[in-house]
Amino acid sequence: MRGLLSFPEEGVPGLERLSIGHGAGGSLTQELIDQITDRFDGSPLADGEDCAILPGGFAVTIDGYTVSPLSFEGGDIGKLSVCGSVNDLSVRGAKPLYLALGVIAEEGFPVRELLGYMESAAAVCRSLGIELVTGDSKVVPRGQVDGLFLSTCCLGRMVREDPLGAVNLRPGDAVILTCPPGLHGATIAAHRYGLKARGLSSDCAALWPMLESILPVSGLRCMRDCTRGGLATVLCEWSERAGLGIEIDESLIPWDEAALSVCDLLGFEPLHMAGEGCAAVAVEEGEAQRTVTLLKGYSLGERASVIGRVTKEHPGLVGIRTHSGGTRLVDRPVGELLPRIC
């Protein structure tokens, strides 16, 4: 994307070109998205959820995948490209049905490797009964993309009548996390910076049908998959959108020690690290235990836990009670996650 887009007239002083940070899912990304959607009046993006709900009970989402390395512990770009879109539908209570797939590959890319990734993508579709209905492939001259970019668009049907969303949040609601935070991000970071973390693996997986199992819970408020920007970004968006506070407890979060070590070494905030099979779920307090039990019925949700609650206090802010008992704000990442000096 280098240099393709610029917004000189409303550009931030001195930053009128895109930086990597604009794609990192933090506040810079939000600024860019706002500038784009400003040009499309009445865009459904305005509700800020993971997928759009269309008239007639359909839901649709689109996403691009540019992971490096293409293959990692726990998955590859093919699996990721289907799971990512499936998850965007799942968290709004839509059953994924049809897939459109775009492939942009670099000249010289090994065909066998490409087909391997396509096999991973197909395997996820098979297991969920998703049909590939249309696609597109482009090969571009060497150097114009880094190996392989995929994009997927997934169409689904709403299973639950009343739409889930952050506007449903009420004080007292419980916040549940379905698995340890940041596993995918930590796995990729470990690769990128040459760290060996034993036992660390991406959580890349389809959240459907696990999330389908909790759709009948009547007090279900909203769900989000904690991808780019991590759990912190999801909770900050919820609290801002609902105009309520959220408090989580560090000692209730189902941490993964290997992911924590990677973050510790690189100076990354674990709550900012992406997951690719990890959802935050908000539910009426009285139904929290039942929801956790349902989630624990799936291997993907075996560490599901209540990690906090929604409050009237400090609207728009997310707080965490730390292991030592102190409290602090939880913030969103700003731009590219950069390893620190020492």
Added chain:
Amino acid sequence: MQAHRPGDPRKRVELLSKALSELADPPIKVMEVCGTHTVSIFRQGLRTLLPAKISLVSGPGCPVCVTSQGEIDAALSLASREDTTIATYGDMLRVPGTGTTLAEERSRGADVRVITSADEALSLAMNDRTRSVVFLAVGFETTAPATASVVLDAWREGLDNFMVLDLHKSVPPALGALASDPDVNLDAFLLPGHVSVITGLATYRFLPERFGIACAVAGFEAEGIMMALVEVARQIRMKRPRVASLYSRAVRPQGNVAARNVMDRVFTLGDAPWRGLGVIPSSGFFLRKEFARFDAVERLGVAVKETPPPVGCRCGEVLKGLIDPPFCDLFGRSCTPAHPVGPCMVSTEGSCAAYYRFQKRGYLDWKD
């Protein structure tokens, strides 16, 4: 974020806080020197647990923050050279120089690579001998030994395309400058953990002996930091300031002699500019004459000029612990982590960034 240990860590921290409250009479002002401490203290919410009698101020221990404006501009001018690859630690990428940043230059096509070790910078040079690779060598005693070691490697290899923009600084002289500044007025230092692993303890003795300042090296977990605070409060109470280590599993009294030998072989100490603190005598690690061909300043003719900081930026006062970041007029208004003006708002270890991230809008109204 520490792993769970047996017993209730919240109880233990509470007890330490109580002890601190009893010892700190009259109130004391403590500077945590190291940026990793600053962030650790905020991330663990320790400020919300400290008795009001402890005033904790952040010091000049974030390597990016103390890098002077002129030094950053020198790095940027190197990045604009077509045949040059810049290898840098990630923190430096978004620090504003005069008018631009390395990240912005990268988006315009400059070859700027983020590395996590000096070795990686050397590998870049070995793998492509057609380009000059300049390593932005930033940091204190923690990263300087690794730089010294790769300079020795490059020298042994006879490598011609590897250079260093050497901005390394030494912590103890900066503490001396703060201790002798009548405006700063500190009772105690929480000494840095990682730096002390290399320096050992003796180098700090002048602080209690000449200035009567209590000192303790602290680890990075909540209890380690609280114990170090209790230690300095006790020293002050007993009127017996000294250099104590509460981080003995990592810091040996003599430090890391091998690392210091490598540094001595490659570097010599000279006067260096610190943002906010000015030029501090014998506080910069400069390449010795025999390694001059690895010095980007010598080889490529870049100059480190004296450049004034951005208008209104009070990073300098923040770095001396004279003001808390929210007292700067730019804080949270024109200077935020997304659009930083000064380096203290950019670096993950900068105290402005830490205040903004973890405490921007005051303490949470937390109900149990």
